[in-house]
Amino acid sequence: MRPVALCLAAALSLPPLYAAGDDSILLRGATVHTVSGPDIPNGFVLVRNGRIAEVGERIAQPHGARTIELKGLHLYPGMIDSATQIGLSEIGAVREMNDISDLGLFKPQLRAAVAVNPASEHIPVTRVNGITSVVTIPGGGIVAGQAVLFHLHGWTMDDMAVRAPVAMRMEFPRVQVPRSGPSDSPGRTTYPEAKKRYEEQLRELSDFMESAERYRQAKASAGPDFETDLKLEAMLPVLDGKIPLLIHAQKAKTIHEAIAFAEKYKVRMILEEATEAWKVAAELKAHNIAVVLPPTLRLPDEEDDPYDKPFSIPGELSKAGVKFVFATFGPGAEQNPRNLPYEAAAAVPFGLPPQEALKAITLYAAEIWGAGEDLGSIDKGKWADLIVTDGDPLETRTQVKQVFIKGVAVDLDNKQHRLYEKYLNR
């Protein structure tokens, strides 16, 4: 890490942080919002080797540590966007700049981690607003491939990955009939056709799961000449409970089916873009299933839903004791993960306690992705993913002054800021 940090600091002409021969940094004087515990006014955070070495109210000046005074400012843990396509999609409408999905229905062997472009302009654009890590998900088919949780800073995925893979993403089969457009338009699927296709897909899915299960059993008792099948091999971490299935299911009916499916095959699941999670809240709580929410800032899902339904769902889920996290993946929002904190904020006036909104983009996100010991709060031992702000990060007007990822003060410049300076001075 250290040479990387030095090179980067030099390249970006930032003040070198590790000059004193000790790579410790002492952040002092800010209000420390640990998220896991109470706020610490005028607190400190000591960063060493990229991780948080100490947090508290008072500390003896550690020898050789570089001190950064943050009086009047606020320190928060970096935010985590639990569903994005950062790195897989640069320009939405340009096919050549998209690696989101591939052909076929069952593609568990596909890994988002190998196709994320670390030089994507979306990375520096997103992190300047305090988002320090994201989950990037592949799409398409039924089993879409492996999602990755990574830091928004680093030269290669080797530097960036927090959990690779973090989950296996799946789009649960559903009856898909277009709801708008003329019913006689060519190529439009009719309801009976769509229903038939959905039933076929359910059969194919259970066949696939049975194959994976048999493969696992065969492998357990096989000799050295066992022939590897990359697709089925990729399902083993799911069947062994090492990674969860991230299941895309929007409607209550699909969610019920997804839960039954996960029970049947004894796999851990996280629900994604579950617009109707509120209808099955009790069941989700009973099964301890976490939910990655669709964007809060969306239109009501049904024409006759209350106008504020999407805004009030997070509060309802919170009250019902369902664990959820916010994400920006969904119609309209996918190119703007920098607005993650505002998806959380939008739920607050409609019933979600502000502290829960903050947790759902920090600590809870780290926890559901199995990265609770590395990310999500300002606690000893975690990666020093920290943001310095002049106020509440859930408010648009708040400025993010500095961003640390794995203890490195990252460059806050980006393509958009460069264009701003260039043309402001035209």
Place this chain on the structure above:
Amino acid sequence: MKRFAWLLLAWPLVAGPATVIRNATVLTITKGTYQGSIVIRDGKIAEAGEKVSVPEGARIIDADGGFVMPGIIDCHSHIAADSINEGGVPVSSMVGIEDVLNPDDPDIYRALAGGVTTANILHGSVNPIGGKCMVLKMRWGQDAHGLIFEGAPPGIKFALGENVKRMGSPSAFGAAPGLRYPASRMGVEDVIRESFTAARAYQRAWHDYQAKVDRHEQAVPPRRDLKLEPLVEVLEGRRYVHAHCYRADEILMLLRVADEFGFKIRTLQHVLEGYKVAKEIAEHGAGASTFSDWWAYKAEAYDAIPYNAAIMVRKGVLVSLNSDSAELMRHLNTEAAKAIKYGGLSETEALSLITINPAKQLGVDQRVGSIEPGKDADLTLFDKHPLSNYAKVEKVFIDGQLYFDREKDREERPRKELRKKALIDKLKAQEKQDKKKPDASEKKGDQPGEPQ
């Protein structure tokens, strides 16, 4: 004056009691911010100040320390319309949104609940010269005619760049089997120049005819051309051009074609690279109506920056923020906050982007866009400062009438649920009954010769 006379005819004003909104922080936008009251009478703002004279019998609304701002104005929306694209031809100026207004679109109510009172409803963006637009007030519950912002100057949509070219591309999204000209930005300019060349000739033909009539000479009127008529109105400054555009080059192209033919571009819409040619936009006098921070969804949006609004404001362009989306339309107040974050506009400058500036762009700033005596009582009451992400809309007034009331909305929900359930039960009962006598229901349609 003429406009107002027409207004009186169209809107018989019920001289009811006045309404007073008190105990509010009032963000007037044009006349500062004060703590006090607003008096509404006959649909207009009668008085606004710290201390007002409360008319006898006035209805008092306690804002409970909330924030009142002018109703939000969205300069680019497609709600309340049954269809928005006539894509078969490159010039579709003969069609208009007025003919396809849908007053039952729930997005009207949703926009209202987001504090929007006025919106510019535009034709789509697949034609260099598109259809005619309509300025509406979000008078939910009125019929199509009742939505129309009476007296607002008429507009027309132009469009440049990718959406237009797409129809000429073999892999066109949604394109008919045949390709449609233009397929390049060069062709887009050509279509516009050809059209205005034709419009000038048409204008001349009518002038010549009128001159002959005035001289009492025998004259045959030119054949009426519904496509060119709106373009003549543009040439004569009687119809506003709202032009969808992205890249700096195409923005300059359009401004120069307009200069060549002697008309003005009223607003550049989206104008995501407007910051690159802000000087030229200001010189032409065009307004700019942009997104706060959308980018990278297509190639021409890759250089879009969230500082766009702020740069253009600093360079003297009249700027508004728009939605182009029924969803974004619901929180334009927090979109405005982004212009403070990116580029450092003041609070008033930021709120101007969604109030007085779009009002000026649409030519309705004598009526709406700020809280001043004499203006329409189009007001939005928030519980917190509208630039906060924690604020929500409590009440919205249009023409002094309460069109949205969060409390009332919530009160009505159980009753609506019951009504919905009753309808579903009725349908289910009907289905059950139909199942009992399958022969009767099936045979009916199969009978040959049965009158339909």
